[in-house]
Structures are given as C-alpha cells and as structure tokens.
Amino acid sequence: MTLQLEGSLPEMAAVDRAKPRGTWLRTWWKIVDTNIGVVPLPIFVALVGIIGYYSYLGKLSGEITMAIGMLSVGGFACGELGKRMPILNKVGAAAIFATFIPSALAFYHLLPGEVVRVTTEFSKQTQFLYLFIACIIVGSIFAMDRQVLIKGFLKIFIPLAIGSVAAGIVGTLVGVALGKSAYETFFFIVVPIMAGGVGEGAIPLSIGYSEILHQPQGEMFATVLPCVMLGSLTAILLSGALNTLGKRYPHLTGEGQLQPGVANDVAATEERVDPSTIGPGVVAGALITACTFYLLGMLVYKLTGLPGPVAMLFLAVAIKLGRLVSPKLQAGAGVVYKFFQVSVTFPLLFAVGVSITPWDKLVAAFNFTHLAIIISTVVTLMGTGFLVGKRIGMYPIESAIVNACHSGQGGTGDVAILTAANRMVLMPFAQIATRIGGAITVTLVLIFLAQIV
Numbered sequence: 342m343t344l345q346l347e348g349s350l351p352e353m354a355a356v357d358r359a360k361p362r363g364t365w366l367r368t369w370w371k372i373v374d375t376n377i378g379v380v381p382l383p384i385f386v387a388l389v390g391i392i393g394y395y396s397y398l399g400k401l402s403g404e405i406t407m408a409i410g411m412l413s414v415g416g417f418a419c420g421e422l423g424k425r426m427p428i429l430n431k432v433g434a435a436a437i438f439a440t441f442i443p444s445a446l447a448f449y450h451l452l453p454g455e456v457v458r459v460t461t462e463f464s465k466q467t468q469f470l471y472l473f474i475a476c477i478i479v480g481s482i483f484a485m486d487r488q489v490l491i492k493g494f495l496k497i498f499i500p501l502a503i504g505s506v507a508a509g510i511v512g513t514l515v516g517v518a519l520g521k522s523a524y525e526t527f528f529f530i531v532v533p534i535m536a537g538g539v540g541e542g543a544i545p546l547s548i549g550y551s552e553i554l555h556q557p558q559g560e561m562f563a564t565v566l567p568c569v570m571l572g573s574l575t576a577i578l579l580s581g582a583l584n585t586l587g588k589r590y591p592h593l594t595g596e597g598q599l600q601p602g603v604a605n606d607v608a609a610t611e612e613r614v615d616p617s618t619i620g621p622g623v624v625a626g627a628l629i630t631a632c633t634f635y636l637l638g639m640l641v642y643k644l645t646g647l648p649g650p651v652a653m654l655f656l657a658v659a660i661k662l663g664r665l666v667s668p669k670l671q672a673g674a675g676v677v678y679k680f681f682q683v684s685v686t687f688p689l690l691f692a693v694g695v696s697i698t699p700w701d702k703l704v705a706a707f708n709f710t711h712l713a714i715i716i717s718t719v720v721t722l723m724g725t726g727f728l729v730g731k732r733i734g735m736y737p738i739e740s741a742i743v744n745a746c747h748s749g750q751g752g753t754g755d756v757a758i759l760t761a762a763n764r765m766v767l768m769p770f771a772q773i774a775t776r777i778g779g780a781i782t783v784t785l786v787l788i789f790l791a792q793i794v
Contacts (some may be wrong), residue, residue: 365583365719370620374473378416378420378421381682384391385417391410391416403644405467419690421436423436425533437540439686439687439691442694444695457696460695460696464692470689474653476631478654478657479635479674479677480631482657482661483661483669485661485698497773497774500729500733501774502734504723504747505746505778507721507722508721509527509718511721512527512714512721513719516791522718530711531785532782532783533546533567533568533572536569537747537779537783538779544785546561546565547562549783549790550787553791556698561578562698563697571712572715572755573749576745577725577749580742580759584763593738597766598736598766599739614668614669616672626670627674631677637652638656639652646720654776720750723740723742726741726742742758746758754775755768
C-alpha cells in the first residue's frame with residue numbers, strides 16, 4: 342500500500358508554518374530576537390537572575406565569564422535607557438547614561454556591594470580598557486580609506502588647526518576672567534573638549550594626566566568627562582543652527598560639499614576584498630595586530646614619554662598611508678573595530694562609571710563657570726572654522742561643521758552633530774577631525790604638560 346502525499350514540499354512547509362501549533366515557537370523566536378543592546382531578552386533576564394542570586398549570597402565570582410555577563414547587563418541596560426529618552430537620545434544620552442548612572446548608583450550604594458566589588462577588581466586587574474583602545478584606534482584607522490585620509494588632511498587641516506588654537510586661547514581667557522586659573526581652565530576644561538570623544542579622547546587623556554601628575558585616573562576621568570559631553574551637546578545645537586542658516590543664505594553652504602567644484606569623491610583606490618574571505622582567522626589576526634600596535638605604543642612611551650595610545654595612533658596612520666598592511670588585514674581590522682564599538686563600548690563605560698568615576702566630583706563640574714568656558718570654546722572653534730574656511734575658498738558652513746566635530750563626543754558625537762546639521766556626507770572628514778585632530782591635541786598637550794610639571 343502506497344501512501345499518497347498531496348501538494349509539493351514547499352506547499353506542505355507553508356501549510357505547516359501556518360498551523361496554530363507553530364505560533365508559540367514563532368512568538369518565542371520574536372522574543373529571543375528582542376535585544377537589550379546586543380543581549381537577547383531571555384538571556385538578559387537569565388543574567389539578571391543569576392547575578393542577583395550570587396550577589397544575595399555574597400559569592401559573586403570575579404571570573405571573566407561572570408564579569409562579561411555582569412558588565413553587559415549593566416552597560417546595555419543603561420545604554421538602552423538613554424536611547425529611549427526623548428530629545429536626549431539625539432545628543433548622545435546612551436553613552437552619558439551608561440557612564441553617569443552607574444557612577445551615581447555606586448556612590449549612593451544602590452548597586453549591590455558585590456557588583457561594585459567585582460566590577461572594580463575586574464577593571465583594575467585586567468585593564469581591559471587598553472584592549473578596547475587598541476582595537477578602536479587601530480581598527481578604525483586601518484578601515485578608513487587611504488584617500489579620505491589624504492584628501493581630508495588637505496581640505497580641513499588649516500581651519501581645524503587655526504580654530505583649535507583660537508578656541509584654546511578664548512576658552513582659557515574666559516576661564517581666567519571668571520576667576521579660574523589658566524592652568525585648570527586650559528588642561529581640564531578646554532583641552533578635553535577637543536580631545537576626540539570618550540574612548541579615543543577622554544580615556545587616553547586621563548591616562549596621560551594620571552601618569553604625569555601621579556593622580557588617580559578615575560579622578561582625572563571624572564574631571565574631563567563632563568567637558569567632553571557638554572562640548573558635544575553645544576556643537577550639536579550650533580550645527581543645527583548652521584543648517585538653518587544655510588537654508589536662509591544658500592551661498593554659504595555646499596549642502597555637504599566642502600568646496601565649490603570639488604565633490605566629496607573619496608572612493609577607495611585599494612584592492613577590493615571579497616567579504617567571504619574575511620574569516621575568523623583574518624579577524625583574529627587583526628585583533629592581535631591591534632594588540633601589537635598598542636604594545637609598540639607602550640614601548641614608545643617607555644623610550645620617549647609619548648602616551649601609548651597616541652603613539653599607537655600615529656604608527657597606525659603611518660602604516661596606513663604607507664600601504665604596508667594588506668587589504669585583507671585592513672578589512673579584518675574593520676570587523677574588529679565594529680565588534681568592539683558595538684559590543685564593548687557600553688560594558689566598558691559601565692565599568693568606568695562604577696570603578697573609576699567619582700559621582701561627587703562629576704556633579705561638581707556642572708556649574709555656570711564651566712558652561713561659560715565650554716560654550717565660548719566651541720563657539721570660537723566653529724566660528725573660526727567658518728571664517729577661515731570662507732577665506733581659503735571652502736564653504737564656510739561645511740568648514741564650521743567639520744570643526745564642530747573636533748569638539749564632539751567621538752563617533753557618537755559625529756553622528757549627532759552631522760544629523761543635526763543634515764550633513765551626514767561629511768562623516769569621513771568628521772572622523773578625521775575627531776580622531777586625528779583629537780590625537781594631535783592630546784599628544785601636544787601631554788608633551789607640554791610633561792615639560793612644565
């Protein structure tokens with residue numbers, strides 16, 4: 342006896358998918374695909390339960406698997422909260438919340454003591470922020486198109502350099518006029534604004550200050566971080582105003598084009614790489630390469646006193662411009678950069694907030710004097726970019742907006758600034774202003790500080 346099956350296999354599969362008995366599974370998959378940051382919702386709930394249980398018993402382990410789970414829960418929960426805040430989510434609230442909320446919770450003893458203990462011990466013992474810095478800096482530079490680096494330098498270096506000097510002078514003078522010392526104003530308010538964000542700016546700057554001044558890095562970080570955040574917010578607001586100005590006076594803007602008659606054509610000239618060839622081995626090789634560059638940077642620091650992260654950045658730029666890294670390895674470095682940017686930033690900020698960011702010192706930085714210095718610094722930076730850009734034949738609004746990114750909150754700040762200005766096409770140049778401009782600022786300032794201390 343032969344069993345007859347009606348319909349084709351695809352038709353049968355479609356009928357099977359439509360049956361009510363499969364509805365629960367599809368609903369469950371939808372729940373699994375709902376993420377808190379990058380963590381699937383059921384996994385997030387399970388982690389909260391596990392961490393809460395061991396915290397209650399006072400036996401929270403400091404092993405790496407527990408630390409990863411704990412930092413992920415805390416960092417991505419705070420980040421998601423920031424992303425969902427109306428208005429504030431447009432000005433980098435995710436990064437702000439991921440750093441400030443853990444600091445406040447730890448200060449007011451609202452976090453379980455075991456969580457604070459393990460986070461602090463893990464952060465200090467592993468120093469994983471150095472791995473983060475290495476992968477972010479080396480990965481982003483290697484992944485950037487070589488022609489963008491070259492053309493970007495040629496187009497924005499003059500207004501960026503002059504604007505930075507002018508902003509440093511004006512911001513410092515405003516601080517002195519309001520009763521602060523030139524030393525405190527320049528090094529701890531003005532410079533952090535132009536340091537290049539959090540991961541690439543505030544953290545390396547605080548490390549450098551800590552090493553030179555022999556003070557705890559956490560205190561240094563807590564001092565400079567509010568200036569980074571408030572500087573970025575000011576730049577976002579002013580860039581939005583410039584977009585409105587451009588609509589009223591069209592001759593002042595190229596609507597994303599840097600200069601008349603020259604389009605932002607930054608197509609890659611390097612050999613294209615088949616994405617299918619970028620396997621785990623290539624990505625792992627890029628990760629080790631980033632670590633090696635950081636170790637080289639630390640060696641340079643030992644020999645010359647130049648901070649390791651900054652030395653590493655310049656080495657990466659030199660290697661990139663010299664075409665000494667294969668296209669495949671560059672593509673692998675891009676994967677490493679994106680992985681750390683997406684997966685590690687918020688857990689790292691949570692750890693930084695809990696372990697090395699004193700809430701009381703952070704809050705003390707929010708006052709009228711600081712706001713006046715920060716606003717005057719950013720206004721001068723952008724205003725100088727506007728005037729100098731116009732003088733050398735660039736569209737002044739585009740030149741000012743690129744300068745604004747020099748005072749932004751890293752990559753997040755660039756996105757917010759360019760979104761407010763409706764100039765996302767300027768992103769490659771914004772990245773140069775943020776990374777290279779920030780690195781140059783940090784390098785020169787740390788060298789200067791080391792000489793006068």
